[in-house]
Amino acid sequence: DVKVTQSSRYLVKRTGEKVFLECVQDMDHENMFWYRQDPGLGLRLIYFSYDVKMKEKGDIPEGYSVSREKKERFSLILESASTNQTSMYLCASSLPDSDNTEAFFGQGTRLTVV
């Protein structure tokens, strides 16, 4: 059974804090993604990675960075959290785009920045 695991379901952080959101997948997938989900806006792509140590900006990378030191782990970093980064964050993984590009999602991390 495929699994994408996000380390926290809920997080509350203060403005200015450095925040790490962790995601691990056990499917040996090359591609990993971070999206944020907001009411009325759907899912928006923040960053993705197609290989270890590789990263690509998505549609809304400002205020975020990522780290992919191991194939199974993809971290999203908020260098200095702000209230407009309060959101649901979703991690996903998939095989390379030459194969089936269905993405498998984690449960999500609801981050509140106060």
Place this chain on the structure above:
Amino acid sequence: GESVGLHLPTLSVQEGDNSIINCAYSNSASDYFIWYKQESGKGPQFIIDIRSNMDKRQGQRVTVLLNKTVKHLSLQIAATQPGDSAVYFCAETNQAGTALIFGKGTTLSVSS
């Protein structure tokens, strides 16, 4: 820029009815489309996909239709059940074919 949209943010149906959820996409070069279902408190889950060389694909109680001429995608759910209540997202591959771009979602409510 690329965008994937849905015609209606909400859809309410009676149990047993057929549901149709629509989606318009903008990237005419997209060759892969997916429908996801997201239940409350969960991440999106794959329902069905279709490639651009097809115009129809059927699954269990679900059918996806693709009209490339007007860049329109739809999800049909037969005999809708209360368990089908969720937010439904369409998604297409981005220009580079490296990531999925999602629409804003349609909330389906099924009443008994």
